[in-house]
Amino acid sequence: MTIDQSLDTVDMMLNMGPQHPSTHGVFRMVLTVDGENIVDVQPHIGYLHRGSEKLCEAEDYRQIVDLFDRLDYVSSFNNELPYVMAVEKLMGLEVPERAQYIRLIMCELNRIASHLLFYGAFGADCGAVTPFLYGFREREQMQSLFESVSGARMMHGYFRVGGVFRDLPDDFNQRLDSLLPMLEKGITECEALLSKNELFLERTLGVGVIDAETAIDFGVTGPNLRASGSTYDLRKDDPYLMYPDFDFNVPIGASGDCFDRYMVRMEEMWESLKIVKQAVARMPDGPIMAKTPRTLRPPKGDVYVRTENPRGEMGVYLVSDGKDKPHRIKMRTPSFCNLVALRHMLIGSYVADAVVILGSIDIVLGDVDR
Amino acid sequence: MPPKGKKGPPPPPPDPRALATLELLKAAFPESEPVLNLNQVEMTIAPNDSERICRIAKEDPRLRFDLLGCQSLVEYDEAFQTVYHLYSTSLKHSAVFKADAPRDNPVFQSVTPVWRAAEWFERENAELFGVVYTGHPDPRPLLLWEGFEGYPGRKEYPFAEIQIPDDIKVPQ
Numbered sequence: 005m006t007i008d009q010s011l012d013t014v015d016m017m018l019n020m021g022p023q024h025p026s027t028h029g030v031f032r033m034v035l036t037v038d039g040e041n042i043v044d045v046q047p048h049i050g051y052l053h054r055g056s057e058k059l060c061e062a063e064d065y066r067q068i069v070d071l072f073d074r075l076d077y078v079s080s081f082n083n084e085l086p087y088v089m090a091v092e093k094l095m096g097l098e099v100p101e102r103a104q105y106i107r108l109i110m111c112e113l114n115r116i117a118s119h120l121l122f123y124g125a126f127g128a129d130c131g132a133v134t135p136f137l138y139g140f141r142e143r144e145q146m147q148s149l150f151e152s153v154s155g156a157r158m159m160h161g162y163f164r165v166g167g168v169f170r171d172l173p174d175d176f177n178q179r180l181d182s183l184l185p186m187l188e189k190g191i192t193e194c195e196a197l198l199s200k201n202e203l204f205l206e207r208t209l210g211v212g213v214i215d216a217e218t219a220i221d222f223g224v225t226g227p228n229l230r231a232s233g234s235t236y237d238l239r240k241d242d243p244y245l246m247y248p249d250f251d252f253n254v255p256i257g258a259s260g261d262c263f264d265r266y267m268v269r270m271e272e273m274w275e276s277l278k279i280v281k282q283a284v285a286r287m288p289d290g291p292i293m294a295k296t297p298r299t300l301r302p303p304k305g306d307v308y309v310r311t312e313n314p315r316g317e318m319g320v321y322l323v324s325d326g327k328d329k330p331h332r333i334k335m336r337t338p339s340f341c342n343l344v345a346l347r348h349m350l351i352g353s354y355v356a357d358a359v360v361i362l363g364s365i366d367i368v369l370g371d372v373d374r
Numbered sequence: 375m376p377p378k379g380k381k382g383p384p385p386p387p388p389d390p391r392a393l394a395t396l397e398l399l400k401a402a403f404p405e406s407e408p409v410l411n412l413n414q415v416e417m418t419i420a421p422n423d424s425e426r427i428c429r430i431a432k433e434d435p436r437l438r439f440d441l442l443g444c445q446s447l448v449e450y451d452e453a454f455q456t457v458y459h460l461y462s463t464s465l466k467h468s469a470v471f472k473a474d475a476p477r478d479n480p481v482f483q484s485v486t487p488v489w490r491a492a493e494w495f496e497r498e499n500a501e502l503f504g505v506v507y508t509g510h511p512d513p514r515p516l517l518l519w520e521g522f523e524g525y526p527g528r529k530e531y532p533f534a535e536i537q538i539p540d541d542i543k544v545p546q
Contacts, residue, residue: 222490308443336446
């Protein structure tokens with residue numbers, strides 16, 4: 005059989021999303037494929053654009069906390085933190101120590117819950133259904149703990165400028181004592197299910213590689229950056245709350261592929277557990293709110309505060325003109341910045357890996373579109 | 375809590391690390407005047423020269439600002455201001471660059487050739503505020519649908535304005 009060499013080949017356009025189970029929300033990408041290889045990709049975002057930054061300009065400083073909940077809706081505590089810290093920094097407020105401990109504990113527990121969601125979704129992206137159930141089993145227990153603390157399973161609205169909304173419930177320590185062993189057992193089972201699974205390794209090892217220097221150039225932060233070998237973690241490098249007092253490690257990866265991005269998150273859960281245990285043992289008694297004026301009017305000025313969100317660096321740029329509503333709030337959300345690097349990771353890889361690579365970046369579309 | 379009528383809280387004591395960064399910036403950019411604001415080093419740069427300045431900030435071995443943390447756009451009465459929050463992952467210091475462009479000609483130089491992180495920041499700022507970043511490799515709108523009119527980030531844009539694309543039928 006002879007092949008007619010004069011026939012032309014054309015690249016094929018392949019649309020993925022916005023309604024697609026593996027896009028983690030309403031994300032659309034238009035892939036240009038040459039056979040099995042991706043030669044170009046155009047990401048389209050904005051389907052969930054609510055104009056949160058503009059909405060902030062119409063709310064007063066206490067109401068805005070709830071808008072931050074709705075950015076990255078699986079790690080709400082971590083989103084509220086940089087906002088309240090920005091207002092406190094501008095106003096020069098001293099937050100009581102107990103409130104800071106409560107914030108730290110809730111943020112670290114939230115990090116575990118968020119990574120468990122990643123675990124479930126990433127397993128599903130790789131073609132396995134069971135991890136989804138495993139990940140959600142422990143996460144559900146954490147959500148009910150969050151509910152007992154803040155009053156809501158999600159969209160907690162728990163942090164206030166100057167402290168937290170209310171003190172921990174009386175049975176918090178008992179609940180945590182039963183939750184932590186359950187989490188340890190659950191995470192061990194999760195790792196046993198996936199981390200050494202031959203099929204999982206085949207799907208993730210060497211896929212979607214990005215090196216640390218390129219990742220930083222793209223503004224990639226958080227576990228995605230640390231998977232490439234950088235140790236950049238704001239809890240160590242630009243410390244806030246009481247992180248310098250705690251003993252924990254920063255897990256890093258070696259090659260920056262999908263497997264490393266997965267593994268860094270699994271290791272991070274163990275480190276967060278370590279931090280929570282230390283914090284609960286040391287938690288002081290005392291007030292949970294600083295004394296704040298009835299109407300918050302931060303002095304004229306601007307401030308940028310960044311914290312380590314489960315997905316990377318979450319920053320808030322707050323400009324105040326001295327009134328009771330902010331002049332401008334810029335939300336620097338980690339998913340938005342991490343997604344810029346998607347095109348770089350996808351070009352040259354196989355079309356079958358597109359979903360795995362997107363899943364390994366761990367985006368939340370509320371965080372991307374704002 | 376400051377008593378009513380006062381300007382605000384007293385400024386925090388100067389941070390030695392910020393002071394060191396201030397000296398480095400003065401040495402690298404003798405023509406400009408960096409200042410300290412809440413222990414954050416700030417420097418005003420020219421909107422039509424930002425690419426050159428940012429490239430020096432990234433590549434100078436004393437500065438090495440390799441991470442563009444955030445690029446915001448703020449609308450003031452007299453000007454549009456692009457604010458660059460720069461960080462060095464190796465030297466662990468930070469700086470803020472601010473560029474002002476007049477309202478009637480809001481044109482900035484793009485820094486996407488320096489940090490690729492700026493690509494989506496600039497596309498978002500351009501479509502929401504109607505400013506221009508010259509030299510941007512892909513200046514299409516990012517978040518809003520094609521054909522959206524007006525600049526919803528600006529103060530003058532009404533809050534309750536709803537725009538519906540022509541090809542979408544709204545059930546009555």
